[in-house]
Amino acid sequence: MPDFLLEIGCEEIPARMIDATSLELRERVHKLLERERLSPTGTISALDSPRRLAVLAPGVPAAQPDVTEQITGPSASIAFKDGQPTPAAQAFARKAGVEVAHLERVTTAKGEYLSARVTKKGRPACEILSEMLPKEVASIYWPKNMYWRKPTEKFVRPVRWLVAMLDGEVVPLEFDGVRAGDKSRGHRILADRQVQVPRAGSAYVDVLRQAKVLSRGEREQQIRKQLDAATRTIPAARWREDKTLLDTVVNLTEFPSVILGNFDPEFLELPEEVLVTVMRDHQKYFAVEDSQHKLLPHFLAVLNTDGDPQGVIRHGHERVLRARFNDARFFWQTDQKHPLRERTQWLKHVTFQKDLGSYYEKTIRVQRLSSWLSESIRQRGIAVRPGVIHKAACLAKTDLTTELVKEFTELQGIVGGLYAKVQELDHDLPESTRFAIANAIYDHYKPESMEDSVPRTVEGAVLSIADKADTIAGMFALGLQPTGSKDPFALRRQANGIVKTIAEHKLPIGLGQLFGDAREAYRDSAAERKFSQTVDYAAALRNFFRERLEFYLKDACGFRYDVVNAVLASGHDDIVQTIARAEAVSRMRGSTDFESICVAFKRIANILRQANTGGVVIVPLNADLFSQPERELDDHMRPINAKFLRLCGQGQYFEALVELSKLRPYVDQFFDKVLVMAPEENLKRNRLALLEMMKNGFSQVADFSEIVIDSKESKESPKQ
Template structure:
């Protein structure tokens, strides 16, 4: 069967850069599902995008869908010959062509109808309009009138080709064809393409379709700055990806700004350049900020320097604004702004930032925070009232720290304020000082407790208050800051909050720290109130797991738990030594006593405790090999269950070994 290549290009007005990657991924998934559903074979070979186009290419698509057999169900067989004849007549066949099919409701008549495969081009022509409109975007618009198709931006052209043929369809008044468009300023407005010439024709019209090519172009030109000027462009992967999605034919221009602006904090200048102008910051070899910036253009070059001059003029105005805000804000100290927080709403049901600040200060005090930590908690949110943060919201927290430093606050205070929003992600570092960790922890806990108390709980992808990030921050600070505090007491009695936090704890230890899922389950089943302790138990479990006796013993513990559950044994009894049978049973009891004494030794680390517990394996194996737990004598049977219950309970304080997944399971003797 002949195989054909495929090309789909959706040409639009400029798509917001942050919406491109998810849309492209979904486009590929939808198309692959379409191919699979219709048995068209083929595989996607390219999924690329620029601000003005989403592109999909595939190869190996069948020209014709394979024939299929469809089972058409008819009346029950018991309905008689008349019903069978009517069903056959409806299908245009003889009754003899029907066959009997056994179903859950009895025997039914059915017909195997052979369906000829359709031409792939017809299937695609019907499916592609709906597939395109199915793409999810956070915001969409209509442009053909109310009730018309909605898309992220108006669709201006569509290229749809299967082999040498146009896949004919129309969407929002735009007919598919083989005409694309080049770069908005540099290329032609009508470019005829085939599947084979598409990429080269775009390139000739100043469109670098592969994102790796745009990325490499920007990176190589940024690297060249050092050779030409002796300064270097600081790598910024997130900004780079943004600029790749904003351009079709990128090039860079190096601009300058007045050195007098270097008197402003570096954080302010970098934020203005990065977040507001999308410029790369440039640094001297000693790591200090240089009076340069690197802008990325969506054009070939800037021969007359007009683009450079325009960017320099805009940046000068932004820096002047920042300098004005810096000077005005300094006229009122942070401490004088605390009461102003009463006018800043945190959340309608939870009150103002002043109320939140008072709760955080109290929580820091309860956590044992010193005077510096409590002072930092008091001043942490005051920068929300400053002109700088109102204009550059990305600087909240950072500006508070910078203002506190400029106003003479001690370093433990200003640094705690500066870092109290950290960590912003699982890859971000926690605050560097004990005071900063306490303030950050208290702030995040207050947010979590407050939001859960009034029912503002994340659902699906919706998390407007960043509660998942806050919970992850709490976990990361407690573990990496080695803060041994009772998480249960901090979370309170809210069951939903506790479950939410437990999910974050699991995620951290599994996905961030790399522990196996059954190890995490085993340790958390033994308690997770102290996350520092959880981390130590997990490390010990991970270290002891490969040893000879550990996994077999874990399998025995699973077996013990099953025995106790099957016997509905509630526990609570004391072991009656007089009922212990000499040999394997007595040997297990003696080993249990000796191991309990060893594990109870003060100063013994978790690894040594686990190694001691693993040493029980020979005695446990011998017990199950020689002793019938389900003894005929009720007293002996109960005493043996008590021995097993004591064994399980005593040594499950570090981890619930029955949660460990082992290579095989044993068959219980006599249970």
């Protein structure tokens, strides 16, 4: 069976898009072949580079298999008169493409009918591919695309050639005005020529390699090898691993090589954060460090060519880096002319969000909010320095006015922290206080992802939470909460940051209170007049944070989905307590008594739900109506519940659940011997009231009816 090859030759595709698109194209071709009954015998592979997306499918059937089917025609009584075929029979035979003599008969419930076996010829693969592939290519998703011919023809960049082949034969297809052939192109500089592809399959990979185009895997391997080799020339040095950067340079090159360059050690006086940002984000260089992770005055550049024998390229890269570092140093020095404390006023000229005003206004709000926050957690026993937070909040955004941040925006916060460390922030400020302020500013954008660490200090944590809460509160109040894939202000990421920071610093902060305060900080501002009148602010935020916490508990903490559902059903205002409850429930899972209780709660929930929909009104409990099992349950439930609530109040959720588990024999006995939905209305109501009491009495930790008990799960004693 022939091999199939499709190569889309394109002007340079953005590096960030190549991996995802390669996967998508492979998937599209795979599904197309499957759908058309042309499934390949081997695994589909891809070969892509900045200038091409190629898919190789080994062993594609030359044609679809023929399909034989039985079709039914007119009834035999109509089709034959006196043993002779009528026009109806002849028409059917024509339609089926068989002789009348070859028509068969089938007997159905309605009588005897004519029938015929029809063989539908499978279409050739070539025909199907040339018809269907252009549609698949046109459907590829691009984060940003363009047109260059007709506005309806869109692709990431202009398509300049196409190769489509089944073995050695060209599949005649056309996309955006380009006709497929058997000619590819080599590396732009090293093999700038048309390359004849002899046939689909490994021959294609071979001719590309000769034309200095390597596969993704080969490029990555070659880069890693050369990074190692170049670094080995410096004693005790290593290159700083950076997956994102590596992926980028792999997808910026067709034939990579690596050079080691140097810079003046004088630049090492600049903060490492600045040097690494310049190298990584602006020049796509790898940093080189010693065994103590200290930066060395070298860099590694990945080239899209086979080497640099005369050092011309290295000289060029060193020159550019020198200019960049000089710029950074110039910015650093210029920025010192106006210390951060002067710049708070300048924030009046920096927009935060068009309806929420300037960063100056944000600064004032965050200052107030973080003061309230620090006071509130101080009262609840957290050691915190309100003065540090106040000053840090005042200066946190001032680095937005610095030359360094205007140039390297990804260093916002970090630059403020670095400047605060070397500047006089206030008269007579002890150095330790200044450093604490600097650290809080430095960390206040953290965590920038779920993998990133949270601010190092409580002061940094409070500032970070207040800053993010202010943004989220403002946007929600405007009615601009994230919807679906639309989240331009990255509010989800910021909310995740709040959850993670509160969780890891174990801060006693209620979300309701936090966002009430954050909203309060906007009172009487110009922004407030723009706020939506229709949005239920509190409810929207509650739902938003429920989702965020669900994500955090499942994805970051690894709790089972049913534990998460159970725990969130009991509320999520206090993140630390919610996590503690989830931990307790997870630990109790596997205890036979506890699981049995969960089953009972599920039963209770069902009974109460049915009773509710049946319109049964639950009355106050009447102990005089109790039978023995009811009385025993009630007698034991009261002290256990009291103890349970006391333990919950102390945050000892596991112990509380152990206490609850002691109720099991009485619950079991109750359900064994008592019919809840008794015919006597008063008994029924009383029993429902007892169950309602039990449900409500233990709802502080979780809704146990949400816990899913797998029968095959091994029954162990709870982990201690």
